[in-house]
Amino acid sequence: MKVLIVxxxxxxxxxxxxxxxxxxxxxxxxxxxxxxxxxxxxxxLKNLNHQNFEIEDLGNPKVxxxxxxxxxxxxxxxxxxxxxxxxxxxxxxxxxxxxxxLIYLTCHDRGIEFIDIRSQGKRVFCSPKGxxxxxxxxxxxxxxxxxxxxxxxxDLKNGQIQFTNRIAASIGFQMFLNYLRKAPNHKIxxxx
Amino acid sequence: xxKIEILIESDQGHDTLLTNLEDAPKKVSDExxxxxxxxxxxKDGTTELLTKSDAPAVDDWKNSxxxxxxVSAPSISSETVDKFKNKFxxxxxxxxxxxxxxx
Numbered sequence: 001m002k003v004l005i006v007x008x009x010x011x012x013x014x015x016x017x018x019x020x021x022x023x024x025x026x027x028x029x030x031x032x033x034x035x036x037x038x039x040x041x042x043x044x045l046k047n048l049n050h051q052n053f054e055i056e057d058l059g060n061p062k063v064x065x066x067x068x069x070x071x072x073x074x075x076x077x078x079x080x081x082x083x084x085x086x087x088x089x090x091x092x093x094x095x096x097x098x099x100x101x102l103i104y105l106t107c108h109d110r111g112i113e114f115i116d117i118r119s120q121g122k123r124v125f126c127s128p129k130g131x132x133x134x135x136x137x138x139x140x141x142x143x144x145x146x147x148x149x150x151x152x153x154x155d156l157k158n159g160q161i162q163f164t165n166r167i168a169a170s171i172g173f174q175m176f177l178n179y180l181r182k183a184p185n186h187k188i189x190x191x192x
Numbered sequence: 193x194x195k196i197e198i199l200i201e202s203d204q205g206h207d208t209l210l211t212n213l214e215d216a217p218k219k220v221s222d223e224x225x226x227x228x229x230x231x232x233x234x235k236d237g238t239t240e241l242l243t244k245s246d247a248p249a250v251d252d253w254k255n256s257x258x259x260x261x262x263v264s265a266p267s268i269s270s271e272t273v274d275k276f277k278n279k280f281x282x283x284x285x286x287x288x289x290x291x292x293x294x295x
Contacts, residue, residue: 119292122205
């Protein structure tokens with residue numbers, strides 16, 4: 001099974017760590033599951049307080065810093081459905097609805113599974129693929145092309161770093177484990 | 193009359209609105225029409241997540257209230273309201289949040 005994590009920011013960088021730890025301990029079988037992470041960003045100073053990177057990663061591609069978790073990497077931005085049609089599962093950790101819409105639409109069209117994992121400020125939203133694109137697209141604003149941090153600007157201004165990106169990554173990881181074990185998942189949305 | 197708690201996200205975390213069960217659908221619909229999301233938790237533990245696309249429009253509610261006092265054939269708009277109200281059967285609580293879009 002080929003699994004693509006899209007986005008290595010506040011959520012994806014921790015999700016990769018959680019999956020990597022399970023791979024290392026043999027709790028996910030290397031021979032059955034291949035994990036690939038795709039991201040085109042580099043590690044910046046502003047990332048260090050809430051993303052899973054260290055000072056020595058500064059200036060390097062985020063995916064390079066995440067190689068230590070035994071995952072394969074692609075240093076690209078996801079802009080085209082051709083980049084992921086060969087995968088079985090997409091773990092969507094992106095920061096904008098344009099890319100989410102591409103993933104939702106292509107996955108429904110091609111029969112690929114996905115789990116959408118989001119956070120913003122104190123909010124967490126995690127959703128497995130629904131029964132139709134129409135149902136899932138209720139959670140997309142197709143006209144909104146903004147990129148959203150997992151941290152709210154007002155919190156950053158006050159020096160308050162929220163933990164919800166790590167909570168979302170944890171819930172998303174459990175949903176992925178449920179998927180591997182053929183257990184059901186359902187949409188989760190809450191404010192802490 | 194049965195009351196229900198609607199938790200609405202606020203700067204403090206959330207505000208609690210205690211409302212009659214009968215009034216809850218309209219209040220939640222008003223929040224959805226402000227582009228919020230609402231999670232309805234049923235007494236059996238199941239949840240349903242609603243967005244603006246599930247909410248009847250303001251005019252649908254007006255027509256629905258009219259229908260109560262005027263005897264007329266059911267309209268499409270009142271069907272929309274009734275369908276929405278059905279989602280609140282056996283509801284335990286409702287949480288209204290802003291959208292999460294970050295990654």
